[in-house]
Amino acid sequence: MAGRNHLFVPGPTNCPHEVLSAMHVPMEDHRSPIFPNLLKPILEDLKKIFRTEAGQCFTFPATGTAGWEVALTNCLNQGDKVLIYRFGQFGHLWAEAARKLGFDVEIHQVEWGKGIPLDHLEARLKDDKNHEIKAVLATHNETSTGVTSSIPGVRKAMDNAAHPALLFVDGVSSIASIDFRMDEWGVDAAISGSQKGFMLPAGLAILCFSQKALAATESSTFPRSFFSLKDMAASNKDGYTPYTPSTPMLHGLRKALDLLLEEGIENVYARHHRLGEGVRRAVAAWGLKICAQPGFESDTVTAVVVPADKDARDVIATAYRKYNISLGAGLTEVSGKVFRIGHIGDMNDVSLLGAIAGVEMAMLDHGFDIKAGSGVGAAVEYYRSTAK
Incomplete structure (x- = not known):
């Protein structure tokens, strides 16, 4: 590829x-x-x-x-x-x-x-x-x-x-x-x-x-x-x-x-928060939930919960084989129930938009009830409005 x-x-x-x-x-x-x-x-x-x-x-x-x-x-x-x-x-x-x-x-x-x-x-x-x-x-x-x-x-x-x-x-x-x-x-x-x-x-x-x-x-x-x-x-x-x-x-x-x-360590923290928040807004726009309950959300990784009739492993496999992106798998108790998007380290807005787009395509391929572009659009608006 x-x-x-x-x-x-x-x-x-x-x-x-x-x-x-x-x-x-x-x-x-x-x-x-x-x-x-x-x-x-x-x-x-x-x-x-x-x-x-x-x-x-x-x-x-x-x-x-x-x-x-x-x-x-x-x-x-x-x-x-x-x-x-x-x-x-x-x-x-x-x-x-x-x-x-x-x-x-x-x-x-x-x-x-x-x-x-x-x-x-x-x-x-x-x-x-x-x-x-x-x-x-x-x-x-x-x-x-x-x-x-x-x-x-x-x-x-x-x-x-x-x-x-x-x-x-x-x-x-x-x-x-x-x-x-x-x-x-x-x-x-x-x-x-x-x-x-x-x-x-x-x-x-x-x-x-x-x-x-x-x-x-x-x-x-x-x-x-x-x-x-x-x-x-x-x-x-x-x-x-x-x-x-x-x-x-x-x-x-x-x-x-x-x-x-x-970059400045405080700026590093702020960048990770923006990246994480953009992903969380995309997940909300898809109508899905994240594994973390309110108040516990991570700014370095988001675990996305799939509907009960779906298998997160299918999303991960399609994202890798068809769209050439690597997502994190759910481990042990959440295996098949979540996939994880990492937003840590050498990452910026455009990088995360690529991840969100790839995830959207993989979910659509597996019949998820989401609107194409919804997550990307939500993240775009957030990143644009908060960019310096």
């Missing part, structure tokens, strides 16, 4: 040409005297993305999933109780990872489409009189359902309960895209990955830890080697890593950070 595939999944996302070009470098000596000139400024500039002055940033040659393990195994001990709400596939996977690592995982089921129930969280923490819960695991943006939870609300609930638990936040599909304020919100470990808002290929776990979390590493006896924060910090202070890093990925991250900071 002529033309390129158009990627509208919520990760991996599109890589800007400048980032791909920056990664096209000869192999280099990562023990050379000039290597710190690359790594040290990256670690400092990451603090601007995580919105922290007190925190310390790290990169591991891994993924966001590995970031979960880094946080858990460096700050806690096997058998510690952790609390998590399950309202999507990635919260489920984080809970499973903690369970497999030997933690006492307290899971609370939440209807998919909603986020963290703050009143319940506060009540549960107040009930934990002996402070057995050592960490709250909060999924900021649940990619599988297009749901964003309030991390400031989580911190308020923890403070109202006067609970000392660490706050770990999965920000894989939010950080560098949706408003995130590590210091202001009292986040202890923030976990992200390279392949979403950072606009890189998969391959880096990007994390930030508070001083409280770093202090907790001193009492953690969890066995670790590759994912040791102590080893990484000891090497990072001189601008190196304890083992071979992916130097092309670091060069790509350098350029990605330049692009994000040049």
